[in-house]
Amino acid sequence: MNKSMQCKEVSDLLLDYIEGESTPELSERIRAHLKACERCRREEAEMRDLISEAGRASDAEPSPGYFEYLYPRIKARMQEEGLPVGSPAIPSTAQRLRDVLGGWHLAYALASFLIVAAAVVLTIRIVDTGPGPGGAGEVELAATTSADPWHDAADIVEDLESEELTQVAALLSDEVYKTAGSLLEQEEEDGLLSLSTQETLAGLETWQIEQLAEELELDYKASS
């Protein structure tokens, strides 16, 4: 087990070693190799230097007074945006829904909301692209548009309880939404509809979009 290590092997494991992520046994073997190998010692020193300098990069302070005036600037901006600091925090949308719905009713409401949100984004995307040279078959459901429904949906999902998320995921786990549903389940723990999930929702196959469009009675054809 105490076989000496080759330089390539050490090089591959060096970062874990530096970061303290190696097992004690492996660390000991790496240390032994470093003691005997000048080239790897140099590589280790370079790596440590790189990490240390990377930590200092961009540490330059902004203009004098920046941090002193940051809070007043944020406060003024919030006032402009109709969110004055000092007002009681607004109950989350999910909480408001929970107050009047609850259990599966909330799950149904959110699942419907997500489907409608998808339709809105889809509509925007189709309007944006129009019939292009590649045909409408190239149209993708794009969550990267500035459509607010996604943000609203993310806000709601963020505040769901685990059980509620599971219920929503189950409702979304039909043929069209199975990918999104499984991801929602994965994200049950931290309760966040992450951008990656939004992207997955955006990555639905064309036939799924067609099906969705048909269900929602949107005027959309994949092949023209």
Place this chain on the structure above:
Amino acid sequence: MSKQGEGRLYDEKDLTERLKNGEEAAFETLVKAHQREIYHLALKMMGNHDDADEVTQRTFINVYRKIATFKGKSKLRTWIYRIAVNQAKNRFRERSRTAGLPEEFAPADPSPPVTQMLEQEAMRSLLSRAIAALPHLQKAVVSLRVNEQLAFSEIAAIVGCSTGSAKVNYHHGVKRLREMLQAHREREG
């Protein structure tokens, strides 16, 4: 007492409650406690002051807006970082849409007077640009690790991936930085 910032201490649970009650002094305490670390994280991710400033402001505004949804499952700081990382990602998307740039590309000054700088400053400048040019996830992971020395598990919670994925992205990011640095040194002779 759980967090130190700008020389003052606050109790996280108490501060969260006060924030949820809309107490202005609590919000000011929070901003002043975290403004430097959030700004520097944003600066690393965006590569320039203007975008870092915008991301920092949006982060705190969103913290205020969403505090009712914070359930204390993670540390408050982890939650704030997660908002900051998402805000940076959104900012990139906006910029790439308006400028027609690839989403992962961080526009950086292509020809800063590196040779005129001191060697260490040159290296930091180069690294700063190199970090800003990393793919988004690698950039976030590298910045949180080298700047804030966060554990990979905490980084994973912030960026929304597994601990293993955070480690892999850190490895790829550091390897890429090293390659960039070596290429630069070869060019400079």
